Amino acid sequence: MDKVATSGTAAHGHAHDHAHAHEHEHHELGFWRAYIFSQDHKVIGIQYALTGLVFLLFGFTLMMIMRWSMAYPIRPIPLIGSWLGPSRVAQGIMLPEFYNQLGAMHGTIMVFLGVVPLAVGGFGNFVMPLQIGAPDMAFPKLNMASYWVYFLGGVTMLVSFFVPGGAAMSGWTSYAPLSVIAQPGQLGQTLWLFGMVFLITSSLLGSVNFIVTIVQLRAKGLTWMRLPFFVWAQLVTAFLLLLAFPPLEAAGVLQLMDRRAGTSFFMPSGLVVGNKPLTVSGGGNPLMWQHLFWFLAHPEVYVLVLPAMGIVGEIIANNTRKPLWGYRTLVYSVIFLGFMSFIVWAHHMFMTGMGTTISAFFQTTTMIISIPSVIILTALLLSLWGASIRFTTPMLFALAFLPMFAIGGLTGLPLGLAPSDIPLHDTYYVIAHFHYVVAPGTIFALFAGIYYWFPKATGRRMNDVLGKIHFYGSFVCINIVFMPMFIQGLAGMNRRMYDGGLLYAHNQGLPLKLNIVIGMAAWTLGLFQLPFIINFFASLKWGKKVEENPWDATTLEWSAPSPPGHGNFLTEPIVYRGPYEYSVPGAAKDFSPQFEPERA
Amino acid sequence: MEIPYTVETRPDTGLHNCKLGIWLFLASEVMLFGALFSTYIILRTGAVEWPHGELNVWLGMANTFILIGSSVTMVMAWASLKLNDFPKHRLYLIATFVLAGIFLVNKYFEYADHITRGELPSHSTFLAIYFTMTGLHGLHIVGGMVVMAYFAGPGAKMWKTKPEQFSNRIEATGLYWHFVDLVWIFLFPVLYLL
Numbered sequence: 189m190d191k192v193a194t195s196g197t198a199a200h201g202h203a204h205d206h207a208h209a210h211e212h213e214h215h216e217l218g219f220w221r222a223y224i225f226s227q228d229h230k231v232i233g234i235q236y237a238l239t240g241l242v243f244l245l246f247g248f249t250l251m252m253i254m255r256w257s258m259a260y261p262i263r264p265i266p267l268i269g270s271w272l273g274p275s276r277v278a279q280g281i282m283l284p285e286f287y288n289q290l291g292a293m294h295g296t297i298m299v300f301l302g303v304v305p306l307a308v309g310g311f312g313n314f315v316m317p318l319q320i321g322a323p324d325m326a327f328p329k330l331n332m333a334s335y336w337v338y339f340l341g342g343v344t345m346l347v348s349f350f351v352p353g354g355a356a357m358s359g360w361t362s363y364a365p366l367s368v369i370a371q372p373g374q375l376g377q378t379l380w381l382f383g384m385v386f387l388i389t390s391s392l393l394g395s396v397n398f399i400v401t402i403v404q405l406r407a408k409g410l411t412w413m414r415l416p417f418f419v420w421a422q423l424v425t426a427f428l429l430l431l432a433f434p435p436l437e438a439a440g441v442l443q444l445m446d447r448r449a450g451t452s453f454f455m456p457s458g459l460v461v462g463n464k465p466l467t468v469s470g471g472g473n474p475l476m477w478q479h480l481f482w483f484l485a486h487p488e489v490y491v492l493v494l495p496a497m498g499i500v501g502e503i504i505a506n507n508t509r510k511p512l513w514g515y516r517t518l519v520y521s522v523i524f525l526g527f528m529s530f531i532v533w534a535h536h537m538f539m540t541g542m543g544t545t546i547s548a549f550f551q552t553t554t555m556i557i558s559i560p561s562v563i564i565l566t567a568l569l570l571s572l573w574g575a576s577i578r579f580t581t582p583m584l585f586a587l588a589f590l591p592m593f594a595i596g597g598l599t600g601l602p603l604g605l606a607p608s609d610i611p612l613h614d615t616y617y618v619i620a621h622f623h624y625v626v627a628p629g630t631i632f633a634l635f636a637g638i639y640y641w642f643p644k645a646t647g648r649r650m651n652d653v654l655g656k657i658h659f660y661g662s663f664v665c666i667n668i669v670f671m672p673m674f675i676q677g678l679a680g681m682n683r684r685m686y687d688g689g690l691l692y693a694h695n696q697g698l699p700l701k702l703n704i705v706i707g708m709a710a711w712t713l714g715l716f717q718l719p720f721i722i723n724f725f726a727s728l729k730w731g732k733k734v735e736e737n738p739w740d741a742t743t744l745e746w747s748a749p750s751p752p753g754h755g756n757f758l759t760e761p762i763v764y765r766g767p768y769e770y771s772v773p774g775a776a777k778d779f780s781p782q783f784e785p786e787r788a
Numbered sequence: 789m790e791i792p793y794t795v796e797t798r799p800d801t802g803l804h805n806c807k808l809g810i811w812l813f814l815a816s817e818v819m820l821f822g823a824l825f826s827t828y829i830i831l832r833t834g835a836v837e838w839p840h841g842e843l844n845v846w847l848g849m850a851n852t853f854i855l856i857g858s859s860v861t862m863v864m865a866w867a868s869l870k871l872n873d874f875p876k877h878r879l880y881l882i883a884t885f886v887l888a889g890i891f892l893v894n895k896y897f898e899y900a901d902h903i904t905r906g907e908l909p910s911h912s913t914f915l916a917i918y919f920t921m922t923g924l925h926g927l928h929i930v931g932g933m934v935v936m937a938y939f940a941g942p943g944a945k946m947w948k949t950k951p952e953q954f955s956n957r958i959e960a961t962g963l964y965w966h967f968v969d970l971v972w973i974f975l976f977p978v979l980y981l982l
Contacts, residue, residue: 323789326805396812404793404805430816435823442827445920450910453827453917471913476830480823755789 225336227328228754232335233314234645237638240306243342244631245717247297250290252714257282258688259707275354287686288357289376293345295360296380299488300387301342303630307495308391308429309338311637312398312422314645318745318752319416321407321761321783326400334393341386348379356380359684361485364454364477368446369461378447381440388437391429398426407744409763413519414782416743416767417512420519421498424526425491432487432530439480446472475540482533490529492626493593494522496633497564500586503640504568506741507583508575509778511768514567521560521567528557538606539613547606554604561597565590580739581655585636588663589629596624599674614684617677620670628666635659635720642724643738647750648731654723661716668709672702740779743767747783795953806953810960814967817928821971824921828978831913839914842907844898848980851894852972858887859969862962869955874947877958878940884965885936888929895926918979925975928968935961 217226226232256265264280265272276286317325325331348355353374358367367377402423406415442453450468454477457470505512512518534542534550569590577583599621602608612618635658643649681689681698688703737746744763748756761783769780797804832838865880902908902915909919939958946954 322791324791326791326793327809328791392813392816396809396816399812400805400809403801403808404798404803405791430812431819434816434820438820438823438827441920441924445909445916449908449916449919451916451920452910452913453831453920469910469912469916471831471835473830473834476827480827483823757789760789 225332227324227332229313229317229325229328229331230645230752230756232331233310233312235335236305236313236338237310239339239342240302240304240310243297244302244306247294247302248714248717250294250297252710253282254287254290254294255703255707255710257287257686259704261687261690282686284686285354285357288359288684289349289355291684292356292359292362292380293349296345296356296383298626299360299492300384301338301345303492303626303634304391304488305338306634307492307630308398308422308425309335309394311418311495311499311634311641312394312425315637315641315745316398316419316422317401317405318644318748318756319419319743320402320405320410321744321757321763322401322405323755323757325397326404327397330393330397334390334397337386337393338390341383341390344379344383344386348376348383351375351379361481362443362477363481364443364446364474365456365459367477368443368454369466378444381444381447384440385437388433388440391433395426395429395433398422399430402426407761407763410744410782413516414763414766416498417501417515417518417522418495418498420522421494421501424522425494428487428491428494428526428529432484432491435480436484439477442480443477475537475542478537478540479534482536483530486533486536487526487529489622489625490525492630494525496589496593496630497522497568499633499637499640500568500589502741502743503582503586503636504571505768505770506640506739507578507580507586508571509578509770510571510575511766511770512567513570513573514563515766515768518564518567521563525557525560525564528553528560532557535604535609538609544606551605555601558597558601558604565594565597580639581650581652581659582636582640584656584659585632585639588659589633589636592624592628592632596621596626596629599624611680612677614682615677616673616681616683619683620673620677623670623673627670628663632662635662638724640739641745642727642731643734644745644748644750644752646728646731647733648727649734649738650727650731651723654719658716658720658723661719662713665709665713665716669706669713672699672706675699676702737781740777742769742779742781744782747781795950795956804956806956806960807963810963814963817967821921821924821974824917824924825974825978828917828921831917835913839912842914843918843980844901845980847894847898848976851891852976854887854891854894855969855972858884858891859966861887862965866955866958866962869947869951869958878944881936881940881958885933885940888933888936892926892929895922921975921979925968925971928971932961932965932968935964 222228223231226235253265253268256263262281265277265282269277269280272286276283313325313331317323345355351374353371353376356362356367356370356377356379358370358377362377362380371377402415402419442451445451446453446455452468452470452472454474455466455468455470455472456474459466459468459470501512501518532550532553534546535554538547538551572587577587599617603612603618603621639650639655676699679698681700682692685692688700689698690700734750736748736750738750739746744761745752747761749758762785763782764785765780765782767782769782771778772780791805792798793803793805795804801808861880861883865877865884868874868877868880899919907915909916939954939961943957944954946957
């Protein structure tokens with residue numbers, strides 16, 4: 189991180205006279221303004237990425253603790269069992285209430301505090317302005333505010349573990365009326381709602397900034413069809429965040445009213461809890477929460493996946509030394525995907541009894557949305573055809589994304605059709621499905637992005653050997669974690685069982701032994717993240733130094749110094765051609781960057 | 789390099805950054821209030837009975853005209869800047885602020901009346917949605933007042949250094965204010981009359 193802001197000096201020397209006076213004041217920024225309350229998109233991007241990575245590790249740790257309770261139910265947790273305190277464990281054995289907290293917070297943290305901040309806040313902030321040739325985001329102060337509101341949301345979520353009664357425990361979906369009546373008079377769920385309001389506000393500020401930046405600050409000559417695919421993916425993602433998040437904000441406010449002011453938005457009449465009728469006015473509609481929640485949370489799936497697809501597109505074009513296959517088709521698909529993602533949400537709700545007509549509508553739209561997803565995946569796959577591929581660490585992760593996302597996507601089809609969803613609903617099949625999309629899918633793409641843009645952010649390359657250990661280890665382990673879950677789910681094993689289903693009436697014949705295999709693989713997966721952590725920090729200090737364009741890439745960010753100084757570019761960038769002109773016949777070298785006028 | 793198009797418009801999009809930003813923000817606000825109005829519709833269509841005449845139509849009506857009036861003064865505040873008449877701008881901006889304040893005072897009397905009669909949000913889903921929607925709308929009014937107070941106070945310095953950018957900011961404030969006004973124009977018939 190040091191490198192990012194200090195190397196600005198080189199950039200200033202060459203800047204226009206006009207801009208020079210303005211930039212001069214930035215030299216005198218103290219430590220706090222330069223690194224903590226920075227308004228530079230690169231520093232903010234790195235802050236987002238680092239915070240996101242820490243939360244990913246934290247969310248993963250929660251899952252590793254849960255996995256113990258599933259693999260070895262009613263046995264004391266080794267090593268850390270004694271630290272957890274009597275409200276969470278009894279004689280070292282996990283309490284069901286604590287398992288529920290871990291489950292709810294694992295989902296919340298991974299999605300809202302880990303993957304999205306890394307994919308959008310981190311990569312979007314750092315890479316996108318560079319790729320469009322902008323000196324910064326359109327609204328730098330708003331950008332800083334967006335990070336700090338996100339940080340506040342994260343702190344709120346973390347604090348909720350330590351209030352009496354513990355963190356939220358109604359699942360990451362917080363379904364009403366359970367979430368309203370859970371932990372009465374305690375703060376857990378209420379803090380979850382406050383945390384979500386912070387996170388939504390943060391992503392609102394961020395998405396306005398992203399769209400304005402992409403629309404307004406593109407460099408001279410950078411027309412819409414010359415934008416890198418990553419920028420398109422970020423643009424569509426920003427629209428999803430902008431328009432899908434507010435309904436959840438509304439829902440959050442309504443649930444807060446239900447919890448604190450005793451209203452009945454989600455509380456139906458005649459609700460009996462613990463053999464006592466609830467004293468609420470009633471007349472509310474619990475299904476309404478699910479509609480408002482999934483109206484956000486389905487587009488949210490694409491918020492997780494689209495930036496990943498963008499990253500993979502960049503890396504595949506660069507390492508196949510070929511243009512992306514069907515660039516325009518990719519762009520149109522990603523726009524159509526964004527649009528469709530607003531009208532598929534109720535395919536999460538086939539089991540709620542909302543009616544067959546609505547189910548029929550939503551399963552139709554769900555089948556339609558699979559078309560652009562498959563087009564994108566196919567185009568990325570076809571891009572490999574006939575290429576002489578460079579198997580660099582980022583490329584390995586990007587390549588792994590393709591089959592992993594394909595498995596995740598295709599296993600989603602039976603869940604999108606109401607008849608086959610009914611037996612699979614709330615089983616481990618669902619868990620396996622969406623984790624294939626998000627974990628070996630999106631998170632692998634994010635790792636690819638870290639290895640790919642690390643040299644741009646720091647001026648140093650990450651170590652390839654450690655990178656490959658990280659990749660192969662993670663790839664093998666993560667498949668051993670999630671593949672058996674399909675089997676368990678098809679056998680009917682329910683999700684959200686704190687003992688892995690041991691005491692559940694229908695445990696006969698369930699493949700519970702697989703829980704041990706999954707647990708072992710998950711803990712080994714944790715160990716295989718160590719090479720990455722070591723690599724990350726060691727490369728900051730000892731990594732091989734690089735010039736502007738270490739990967740021989742074509743997009744604009746590689747024309748800026750590594751790391752770029754304040755204001756990003758030494759001279760105003762001008763774009764002469766499309767984003768992926770690799771191996772142009774007749775050209776002297778196998779890449780023709782967007783920023784070079786002649787095909788030398 | 790400085791960030792371009794903060795004041796002047798970009799030729800191919802015809803926009804400056806601030807204007808596009810405020811429109812996008814308003815789009816997300818439409819989704820926020822859209823979700824609340826949908827909630828209202830779902831609750832009402834699912835209700836066995838829906839109360840009528842619990843709200844004071846005259847106070848609501850008065851507030852409607854106050855807000856419409858404040859939208860007019862807001863436009864005048866911006867137009868005066870375009871006519872280079874800063875004292876008049878200031879007068880109209882303060883008038884808008886005062887009208888917004890009167891709206892809130894009215895709202896306070898309404899709320900106080902309900903609360904003394906024991907008509908709390910927990911009493912019925914109607915009162916729940918009434919308090920939630922008007923409460924959120926009220927917060928938007930407060931937000932607008934904070935922005936106006938800033939531009940009438942310390943923010944006004946910008947008129948001397950960057951008049952164009954200052955009037956752009958007032959325009960954006962105005963767009964936001966008209967939206968808040970518009971939400972009330974939907975809220976009034978939906979909650980008070982229907």
